[in-house]
Amino acid sequence: MAIWVIADKCTGCGLCVKACPYGAMQVQDKLAALGPRCTQCGACLEACKFEALGSDLADEPRPDLSGYRGVWVFCEVQDGALARVSLELLGQGARLAAELGQTLATVLLGEDVEGLVPELAAQGADRVYLAQDAGLAAYSTLAYTRVLSELIATHRPNILLLGATPLGRDLAPRLSRRLDLGLTADCTELAIDPVDGGLWQTRPAFGGNVMATIVTPTARPQMATVRPGVMALGPRRDGAQAEVVRHPVRLEPGDLLVRLLASQAQGQRPVDLGAARVIVAGGRGCGGPQGMELLAQLAQALGGELGGTRVAVEEGWLGQARQIGQTGVTVRPDLYIACGISGAIQHRAGCLGARYIVAINRDRRAPIFSVADYALAGDMFKIVPAMLAALKGAA
Amino acid sequence: MPGQPDSPLCVAVLVKQVPDSAEIKMDPRTGTLIREGVPAVMNPDDRLGLETALALKDSLGALVTALSMGPIQAVDVLSEALAMGADRGVLLSDRNFAGADTWATSFTLGRALERLMSQGPLDLVICGRQASDGDTAQIGPQVAEHLGWPQVTYVERLEVEGRELRAWRRLPGLVQKVLCPLPAVVTVLATPQAPRWPLVDRLLWACREAAPLEVWDAADIEAPAARTGLKGSLTRVVKTFSPKGQRVTQWLEGTAAEQSQALLAELRGHKLI
Numbered sequence: 001m002a003i004w005v006i007a008d009k010c011t012g013c014g015l016c017v018k019a020c021p022y023g024a025m026q027v028q029d030k031l032a033a034l035g036p037r038c039t040q041c042g043a044c045l046e047a048c049k050f051e052a053l054g055s056d057l058a059d060e061p062r063p064d065l066s067g068y069r070g071v072w073v074f075c076e077v078q079d080g081a082l083a084r085v086s087l088e089l090l091g092q093g094a095r096l097a098a099e100l101g102q103t104l105a106t107v108l109l110g111e112d113v114e115g116l117v118p119e120l121a122a123q124g125a126d127r128v129y130l131a132q133d134a135g136l137a138a139y140s141t142l143a144y145t146r147v148l149s150e151l152i153a154t155h156r157p158n159i160l161l162l163g164a165t166p167l168g169r170d171l172a173p174r175l176s177r178r179l180d181l182g183l184t185a186d187c188t189e190l191a192i193d194p195v196d197g198g199l200w201q202t203r204p205a206f207g208g209n210v211m212a213t214i215v216t217p218t219a220r221p222q223m224a225t226v227r228p229g230v231m232a233l234g235p236r237r238d239g240a241q242a243e244v245v246r247h248p249v250r251l252e253p254g255d256l257l258v259r260l261l262a263s264q265a266q267g268q269r270p271v272d273l274g275a276a277r278v279i280v281a282g283g284r285g286c287g288g289p290q291g292m293e294l295l296a297q298l299a300q301a302l303g304g305e306l307g308g309t310r311v312a313v314e315e316g317w318l319g320q321a322r323q324i325g326q327t328g329v330t331v332r333p334d335l336y337i338a339c340g341i342s343g344a345i346q347h348r349a350g351c352l353g354a355r356y357i358v359a360i361n362r363d364r365r366a367p368i369f370s371v372a373d374y375a376l377a378g379d380m381f382k383i384v385p386a387m388l389a390a391l392k393g394a395a
Numbered sequence: 396m397p398g399q400p401d402s403p404l405c406v407a408v409l410v411k412q413v414p415d416s417a418e419i420k421m422d423p424r425t426g427t428l429i430r431e432g433v434p435a436v437m438n439p440d441d442r443l444g445l446e447t448a449l450a451l452k453d454s455l456g457a458l459v460t461a462l463s464m465g466p467i468q469a470v471d472v473l474s475e476a477l478a479m480g481a482d483r484g485v486l487l488s489d490r491n492f493a494g495a496d497t498w499a500t501s502f503t504l505g506r507a508l509e510r511l512m513s514q515g516p517l518d519l520v521i522c523g524r525q526a527s528d529g530d531t532a533q534i535g536p537q538v539a540e541h542l543g544w545p546q547v548t549y550v551e552r553l554e555v556e557g558r559e560l561r562a563w564r565r566l567p568g569l570v571q572k573v574l575c576p577l578p579a580v581v582t583v584l585a586t587p588q589a590p591r592w593p594l595v596d597r598l599l600w601a602c603r604e605a606a607p608l609e610v611w612d613a614a615d616i617e618a619p620a621a622r623t624g625l626k627g628s629l630t631r632v633v634k635t636f637s638p639k640g641q642r643v644t645q646w647l648e649g650t651a652a653e654q655s656q657a658l659l660a661e662l663r664g665h666k667l668i
């Protein structure tokens with residue numbers, strides 16, 4: 001198993017050097033050369049325009065996957081209602097299903113959740129696989145894994161999407177290993193390969209410094225968890241019907257090994273930045289709680305929510321739930337106003353999906369300006385009060 | 396034997412060596428990662444995993460084995476683990492393991508854990524919640540499934556009593572307390588005490604020839620090439636690129652009042668406010 005350079009064909013053009021995510025390729029004496037960092041990921045093979053790279057990696061016989069059809073979305077239920085991320089996945093799932101000419105189904109597990117079926121139909125589901133049992137009332141890894149793996153073995157879907165929530169990221173890897181399926185975590189983009197109909201799963205890697213597109217060539221369903229907040233909702237189809245397929249549940253004692261003893265709410269009221277249309281975000285430039293309070297006023301005046309950087313959260317100016325970025329939430333509001341934020345890659349990773357980005361920063365070279373639609377170089381303590389005054393004057 | 400009151404609790408901690416993420420930069424010209432000179436460190440969450448295990452060593456006399464898969468240089472994180480207080484380090488290193496996705500990684504780690512179990516008891520496997528380079532958080536649950544053990548993820552505090560563990564799980568806006576029988580796999584994201592520092596004299600000891608460090612290859616864990624590394628992976632990276640986000644930036648100049656007027660006019664024009 002290896003990749004090698006075919007010297008007669010190599011022009012030393014360096015395309016493979018650019019393509020290598022591991023920095024393992026070099027051009028030496030006008031020839032490409034593989035270094036010890038090579039993980040044989042194959043990115044160079046795709047990039048080479050001169051067929052100058054050989055490998056014995058690819059082209060194993062592909063199993064027949066045509067029997068796997070349909071796009072499935074796993075529904076997450078929170079306090080009796082559908083989690084927002086499940087609605088986002090239905091929106092995205094419907095687009096993928098339409099492109100493939102296949103149906104969109106959802107998997108709904110719980111104790112007494114049938115009442116959610118009309119809402120799932122309105123959100124685009126053609127079919128609902130419904131499994132109800134007292135043992136499914138609260139999420140448990142092993143019980144949910146059992147039911148989902150039975151459903152998948154019986155109905156053979158092509159694609160299975162789950163939210164990249166704490167629940168989804170607990171369940172999906174367990175399931176992927178039980179059924180020997182590939183799994184891509186925390187995707188931010190999904191598309192269909194126009195040639196072979198496979199699922200292109202794109203996700204940030206190396207802390208958001210690189211995007212990687214991943215495929216699952218040999219196993220079905222193709223599984224991915226998807227970041228909350230990045231997929232757009234689909235159109236509502238009020239009054240639409242979905243076919244309900246009931247799945248009989250038979251849990252075994254081994255599925256109920258982990259027992260919930262207690263559950264305690266922590267911290268402030270939960271905020272849902274994922275749903276906000278307008279977000280005003282603050283960073284170290286706020287200088288303290290007063291600066292953040294000023295931004296809270298702007299957020300309120302614009303009917304939006306307040307968010308911020310990790311620095312603002314670590315300083316205690318802002319609750320953890322309002323941290324935006326790689327280790328916080330991803331948001332896609334219509335309007336994102338970044339004040340006193342430098343725009344580190346880890347922060348930008350969380351707000352690039354905004355329709356419009358406004359940046360207010362004293363430093364003209366701040367990286368946040370490179371992703372802004374509107375750039376205001378200046379002191380936020382002058383500009384934000386001016387905006388507040390103008391908004392008040394207009395009201 | 397596990398279960399007997401006088402036998403120590405046996406814990407394996409999975410630790411990964413990762414590039415220091417704070418140091419990773421993109422080359423703006425080529426759009427690739429600059430990895431030259433980026434130091435390799437112990438994955439931050441795995442330090443928490445080790446601390447969790449070492450706290451059990453302090454309180455219960457647990458035996459702690461640190462296990463890592465990676466190139467031969469990754470032995471550094473195991474020396475560090477020994478210096479923090481681990482009793483034994485095992486590195487899985489083999490050309491065949493390179494390029495593994497999470498399926499193949501969890502298979503390889505799972506086989507190594509099975510080999511550990513053929514040598515002695517194993518009660519608990521502790522992983523970090525996620526590795527800072529891959530960010531998948533998949534290995535813990537996948538290793539648990541490989542072993543057929545229950546899993547408890549997002550743990551911030553852990554107690555072991557007899558053949559059961561009690562864990563506090565940190566979820567958004569919520570802490571759950573759960574009870575789980577051993578053997579089990581947990582993934583940790585925090586610890587009650589900050590992770591301890593390596594001790595200098597232990598570090599010197601850990602770097603000696605006689606340190607309890609072993610390197611296992613594919614044959615040692617009977618891992619077929621078709622199930623490890625790139626070959627055993629079910630996912631393939633087909634493309635990497637720099638994140639998009641190039642927008643046409645419009646600078647709004649003038650005094651603060653002029654800037655804010657101009658901005659509000661633009662926002663109104665786009666019906667954003």
Ligand SMILES: Cc1cc2nc3c(=O)[nH]c(=O)nc-3n(C[C@H](O)[C@H](O)[C@H](O)COP(=O)(O)OP(=O)(O)OC[C@H]3O[C@@H](n4cnc5c(N)ncnc54)[C@H](O)[C@@H]3O)c2cc1C
Nearest residue numbers: 283284285309310325326327328340341342346347362380
């Ligand atoms: C693994 C990892 C994960 C991370 N995850 C996240 C994450 O999820 N979210 C996140 O935000 N960060 C994250 N970070 C941190 C990130 O790298 C940056 O450190 C952080 O985003 C910087 O926050 P900041 O912009 O508030 O502060 P700074 O970088 O210090 O920027 C402050 C800015 O304010 C400007 N300023 C100062 N005063 C004023 C004023 N009066 N008016 C206008 N402008 C002013 C300055 O010019 C400066 O540009 C992560 C880092 C790592 C290593």
Ligand SMILES: Nc1ncnc2c1ncn2[C@@H]1O[C@H](COP(=O)(O)O)[C@@H](O)[C@H]1O
Nearest residue numbers: 409410464522523525526531532533534
């Ligand atoms: N190569 C590896 N060697 C040892 N442990 C690993 C390795 N990869 C992942 N892990 C463990 O699995 C956890 C989650 O990693 P990941 O699923 O890659 O985010 C890490 O915090 C480690 O505890």
